[in-house]
Amino acid sequence: MRNEASRRTGFSRNGLDRQAQFRPDAARLAAMAESADARFVLVAGDRILVDVSRQPCDTQFDRPTAAPWMAGGEPVFLGSENGHAVFAVPALDEPALPDTVKAIDLRSIAMQGLLGDSQTGAAAQARSLVHWHESHRFCSRCGQESAMREGGYRRDCPACGAQHFPRTDPVAIMLAVDGDRCLLGRQARFLPDTYSALAGFIEPGETIEDAVRREVFEESGVRVGEVRYVASQPWPFVSSLMIGCIAEATSAEIRLDPAELDDALWVSREDLLTIFAGAHPTIRTPRRGAIASHLMYLWLADRVD
């Protein structure tokens, strides 16, 4: 598994054993959450509480420490590591924190590499699940308030019996390549000079490959043929899975959709090397750890197979 390309993307590494076998046993999970060994990840919107006095920083607090910051929602069972059962709970919006604990948004956590390998994925898992419960309190079929079940991996409606499951939204992210050059684009919201791989949500009834072909054509006017899956990345903004692909271009002319992209251009391998070295005069790429950069790196290193 160490050689899997996904292992090098941000939010992919999670030290927790999810122990799904315990989820149906509510009494057991409640006892685990009350145990002195229990640990809690506190989620406040897109921020996570982080003990910044440790290296690497720590997001998993024992109950006496975490209790004053908890907003009162039911704990979601994330899994266990080293004898500690770890739960995600909503945090107060403005908890009174000591100087050693900060509420930090997940993007910054990932960009700054604040957490060790095992906690980055768990933080993404916590944020996605807590958000799902906060935004799915009521049954989408009949409108009644639903109840958390299965340690937080299901909500049941007491009125109509519907069962609701946490969503993961698939997003295709792709590097279209044409021989020794690849297609990069920039969205208006990107940092200045930043170019990245193209991306878009996979639609209902669509394969990953068809979504890649459709998105590249819609955004850039470039046609692509064969599509190969390379790597994936959990993307907790809010609950996406980025599915990284390399796509072989069959046409080269760029016709931008201005609603999607500010600009798109073909970049040679040589230029991409210069860009990665930070020496290109006008083009930047996303940081390492972002799956877009990882796709570019693998293509550059000729390791997409």
Ligand SMILES: [Zn+2]
């Ligand atoms: Zn219902």
